Amino acid sequence: xxxxxxxxxxxxxxxxxxxxxxxxxxxxxxxxxxxxxxxxxxxxxxxxxxxxxxxxxxxxxxxxxxxxxxxxxxxxxxxxxxxxxxxxxxxxxxxxxxxxxxxxxxxxxxxxxxxxxxxxxxxxxxxxxxxxxxxxxxxxxxxxxxxxxxxxxxxxxxxxxxxxxxxxxxxxxxxxxxxxxxxxxxxxxxxxxxxxxxxxxxxxxxxxxxxxxxxxxxxxxxxxxxxxxxxxxxxxxxxxxxxxxxxxxxxxxxxxxxxxxxxxxxxxxxx
Numbered sequence: 001x002x003x004x005x006x007x008x009x010x011x012x013x014x015x016x017x018x019x020x021x022x023x024x025x026x027x028x029x030x031x032x033x034x035x036x037x038x039x040x041x042x043x044x045x046x047x048x049x050x051x052x053x054x055x056x057x058x059x060x061x062x063x064x065x066x067x068x069x070x071x072x073x074x075x076x077x078x079x080x081x082x083x084x085x086x087x088x089x090x091x092x093x094x095x096x097x098x099x100x101x102x103x104x105x106x107x108x109x110x111x112x113x114x115x116x117x118x119x120x121x122x123x124x125x126x127x128x129x130x131x132x133x134x135x136x137x138x139x140x141x142x143x144x145x146x147x148x149x150x151x152x153x154x155x156x157x158x159x160x161x162x163x164x165x166x167x168x169x170x171x172x173x174x175x176x177x178x179x180x181x182x183x184x185x186x187x188x189x190x191x192x193x194x195x196x197x198x199x200x201x202x203x204x205x206x207x208x209x210x211x212x213x214x215x216x217x218x219x220x221x222x223x224x225x226x227x228x229x230x231x232x233x234x235x236x237x238x239x240x241x242x243x244x245x246x247x248x249x250x251x252x253x254x255x256x257x258x259x260x261x262x263x264x265x266x267x268x269x270x271x
Contacts, residue, residue: 026251026253029253030252030253030256033253033256033257033260034256036260037086037256037259037260037263038263039087041262041263042086042087042088042259042263043088043215043216043217043239043259043262044088044089044090044213044216045088045089045090045091045092045212045213045214045215045216045217046083046088046090046091046092046215046216046217046218046219047091047092047094047215047217047218047219047230047231047234047235047238048079048091048092048093048094048218048219048220048221049094049218049219049220049221049224049227049228049230050072050076050093050094050095050221050247051220051221051222051224051246051247052068052072052221052222052223052245052246052247052248053065053068053069053071053072053246053247053248054068054069055068055222055246056068056071056072056246056247056248056249057069057071059246065107066107066110066111066114068248069110069111069114070114071248072247072248073114073115073117073118074248075247075248075250076093076118076122077121077122077125078252079091079093079250079255080122080127080159080161082252082255082256083159083255084158084159086259088159089159089160089213090159090160090162090212090213090215091159091160091161091162092132092162092164092209092215092231093161093162093163093164094164094167094230095115095118095163095164095165096111096112096115096133096164096165096166096167097166097167097168097228097229098133098134098137098166098167098168098171099168101137101138101166112138112139112141112142115142115163115165116141116142116145119145119146119149119163119165120145120148120149122149122161122163123148123149123152123153126153126156127153127156127158127159127161128153128154128156128157128158128159128160128161129146129149129150129153129161129163130150130160130161130162130163131146131147131149131150131162131163131165132162132163132164132165132167132208132209133164133165133166133167133168133172133208134166134167134168134171134172134175135147135166137166138165138166142165142166146163146165149163160212162208162209162212164208164230167208167230168229169227169229169230169231169232169233170229170232172207172208172232172233173203173207173232173233175206175208176203176204176206176207176208176233177203177206179206180194180202180203180205180206181194183206203233204233207233207234209231209234214231214234214235214236214237214238215231215234215235215238216238216239216262216267217238217239217240217241217258217259217262218230218231218235218238218239218240218241219240219241219242219243219255219258220240220241220242220243221243221245221246221247221250221254222243222244222245222246222247223242223243223244224242225242227240237267237269239261239262239265239267241257241258241261241262243257243258
């Protein structure tokens, strides 16, 4: 393609007429996807690894990666609305891992501020917020925002939104075992007695997501095909959907495609 044709193509794509046509086609496709989804095969719990904010910023030629984090944060309310429309019951959003806490302060501090503002906004919008992660690893201001959001929305009906901040799968399992041991020690149970009866349900009752269904579907954006420790225990029988698009560009079409892929699978639950 010549330079002249490339410039002409770029000009056309920026035109309002082209964008209006594109949006109309997307809306038609969305409706087609929605109508094709079987209502009896919607996941109860969807986990989402919000990946690609920094790569999106760099692809846009932005030197400040916090712009990508903010753009990704702005996308969350849309996702929650899509989940509500699809009748999903629980969503877990991985917003910050324990490994992320080791980033340089010049990147971590703006990210924490964005997370705090986003969680406070989600609480104001009426979602039922539950903090998921090692709160003791977080700065006091971040932990306070998460705690307040959880307490102030605890009696709200509808979609439960787990915000995984300072979350690591190995850390969660270690915390669950530690909590179990302390609980049993408080009852006077010896290690030997506990070892005789210990099973997976004992540990499951002490996970961050205790009382919730395990994720049926885990979505990861930005093309990476790994879990990186996300919901290690809970995702033993989950279905996975890896999406090429960076999280800030994630569309309803991408979400519906993930639901369609999930509905088409025959779940064996390890058998």
